[in-house]
Amino acid sequence: MNTACGVALAVLVAVAGVSAHHSFAAEYDANKPLNVTGTVTNVEWTNPHIHFWIDAKGADGAVVHWRFEGYPPNMLVRQGWKKDVTLKPGDTITVSGWQARLEPALGAAREITFADGRKMTAGPPAGTGGQ
Amino acid sequence: MSARLRSRVIAVGVVLVASAASAQVQPKPLPRTSDGKPDFSGVWIATGAIRLMAGDAEADAIRKADQAAGRSLPAPEPPPYKPEYEKVRQEYLARRGIDDPMARCLISGVPRISARPLPFQIVQIPGLIVFLYEVHHAFRIIPTDGRPHPDDIEPSYLGDSIARWDADTLVVDVTGFNTKTWLAGVGTVHSEQLHVTERYTRDSYDTIRYDVTMEDPEVFTRPWHTHEYFRLRPNERIREYECIENNEDLLRIEKLLQNESVFRLQR
Numbered sequence: 001m002n003t004a005c006g007v008a009l010a011v012l013v014a015v016a017g018v019s020a021h022h023s024f025a026a027e028y029d030a031n032k033p034l035n036v037t038g039t040v041t042n043v044e045w046t047n048p049h050i051h052f053w054i055d056a057k058g059a060d061g062a063v064v065h066w067r068f069e070g071y072p073p074n075m076l077v078r079q080g081w082k083k084d085v086t087l088k089p090g091d092t093i094t095v096s097g098w099q100a101r102l103e104p105a106l107g108a109a110r111e112i113t114f115a116d117g118r119k120m121t122a123g124p125p126a127g128t129g130g131q
Numbered sequence: 132m133s134a135r136l137r138s139r140v141i142a143v144g145v146v147l148v149a150s151a152a153s154a155q156v157q158p159k160p161l162p163r164t165s166d167g168k169p170d171f172s173g174v175w176i177a178t179g180a181i182r183l184m185a186g187d188a189e190a191d192a193i194r195k196a197d198q199a200a201g202r203s204l205p206a207p208e209p210p211p212y213k214p215e216y217e218k219v220r221q222e223y224l225a226r227r228g229i230d231d232p233m234a235r236c237l238i239s240g241v242p243r244i245s246a247r248p249l250p251f252q253i254v255q256i257p258g259l260i261v262f263l264y265e266v267h268h269a270f271r272i273i274p275t276d277g278r279p280h281p282d283d284i285e286p287s288y289l290g291d292s293i294a295r296w297d298a299d300t301l302v303v304d305v306t307g308f309n310t311k312t313w314l315a316g317v318g319t320v321h322s323e324q325l326h327v328t329e330r331y332t333r334d335s336y337d338t339i340r341y342d343v344t345m346e347d348p349e350v351f352t353r354p355w356h357t358h359e360y361f362r363l364r365p366n367e368r369i370r371e372y373e374c375i376e377n378n379e380d381l382l383r384i385e386k387l388l389q390n391e392s393v394f395r396l397q398r
Contacts, residue, residue: 022380023228023317026387047376048236072251073371074265102386124183126196 021048021072023127024098025065027049028108030126036066036107040091044081047072049123050110052087068095068109070122079121086120087112098126159336161299166257168275169299169333174368176250177341177359183248193362202338204358206349210319216350223318226394229384230318232311236374238267238288240312241305241327242357243319252369260294260301265369273303280306288312303329314345315357322349329341337363 038056049051049069058064071128073083080086087093096114100106109122150215162170178197182190197203212220223230231238249265258276263269273292282306284291291307305327313319330342339361346354388394 021374022234022384023231024232026226026229026231027380027383044377047372048374048378048380050377051379071374074372076185077370078367079186100383102383102390121186 002077006076024108024124025127026099027100028126029101030098034097034099034107035094037092037094038066040087040089040093041065042089043084043087045073047074050076054093064105066095066105066107067103068107068122070109071124076122080118091115095122097123141171161333161336164257166253168255168257168296169301170255170391171253171260171301171331171333171339172255174250174252174364176248176364176367177246178338178360178362180246180248181362184250197360200335202334202360204360205356210316210355211352212312212350215350216320217368219320220318223320228317229394232313234378234380234384236267237311237380238269240288240308241290241292242329242345242359243313243315243339244269244289244340245361246315246359248374250364250367250369257276263369265372267374268372269358275301280304286310290325290327299332301331303327303331305329314355320350321345321347324349 004090020119036054036056038054040052040054042053049072052070054066054068055063056066071079075082092115095107095109096111096113097107097109100108108124108126110125112118112120112122114120150284161226162172164170176184178193180195199201210217210220220296227251238244244264244266245251247264247266250264251266252262254261254263260273260275260306262271262273264271271289273290273294275296277295278293279295280291280293286307288309288311290305292303292305294301296302306325308321308323308325308327310323312321314321314325325345328344328346330340331371332340332342334340341359341361343357345351345357345360346355
């Protein structure tokens with residue numbers, strides 16, 4: 001194995017072994033990706049995760065009250081977020097992420113796209129919980 | 132190309148060559164404390180955690196810099212568990228990590244606490260080195276003045292640490308652990324016999340090489356070694372992370388444990 005490959009492998013393994021707080025795979029399903037567009041109704045700026053709610057129209061036209069989990073505030077501010085400014089009630093956003101295993105309207109947010117096209121990282125990538 | 136444009140191109144070329152040359156011949160000198168020892172003071176983070184904390188662009192840039200500097204780590208070793216403890220680890224893996232003590236906001240042990248995607252700060256003076264971890268508000272106050280471990284150690288999450296210098300490498304000896312932490316990854320259990328030796332070597336201004344040996348004759352057939360690089364984060368400061376504030380995962384985990392068969396079958 002050459003040096004470059006060695007570094008790449010070591011980094012890959014290390015990343016897979018890093019958890020922000022809890023095992024992703026325990027609570028969320030990496031095989032159920034989400035892409036939900038709606039209006040933000042509330043933002044909870046707390047540890048160990050922020051949560052935010054959006055109202056989105058489901059396939060049958062009924063409004064679904066989605067709840068998403070994201071990084072904690074200390075991780076988000078390092079990626080350019082600001083409390084009460086970056087994400088606030090009334091914003092129209094699209095959230096990509098993954099669905100929870102048990103609660104159908106709960107998701108782990110990975111990225112938010114705002115109405116003007118800006119994208120912000122909101123949470124970790126899907127993990128297996130195997131490392 | 133006009134003469135004016137040509138002269139500009141040449142000027143830019145000269146600047147680029149000059150800066151590349153100066154970058155190669157003048158690495159920043161390693162800082163030292165007043166006793167002449169390498170000074171590890173600063174804010175650091177595990178290289179493997181940068182992607183989560185700072186995003187893909189920065190992680191890719193650092194990977195390229197590591198490759199250019201010839202910095203590499205040995206291939207990861209699987210934990211050398213005795214069969215009965217490997218079985219335990221596999222059970223935890225099959226349960227997708229739901230039992231992770233971190234999900235309950237419990238403090239990570241050594242060396243796992245160093246791999247978290249949150250930085251830590253090292254403060255060093257002659258005779259003493261202090262690690263301040265953003266995660267869990269945890270700290271380790273480690274004497275480097277030659278004193279032995281105290282004789283009244285109670286088992287704890289981070290154990291008791293003392294350190295000595297091996298040339299320019301700081302060697303930290305950690306013992307007195309409880310059994311409530313995982314070492315490095317899901318299900319990496321250990322006993323109270325765990326003995327960890329950490330070796331910190333500042334091999335460049337921006338990096339610390341971190342080599343760990345974990346010995347535990349109760350669970351391992353031989354010592355387990357892990358390796359990592361820490362990266363200096365000059366523009367970073369330690370922030371607050373009060374994990375237990377709104378840890379709804381506790382409730383969700385309880386619900387999952389009751390409702391998913393994969394969790395009911397084992398443990």
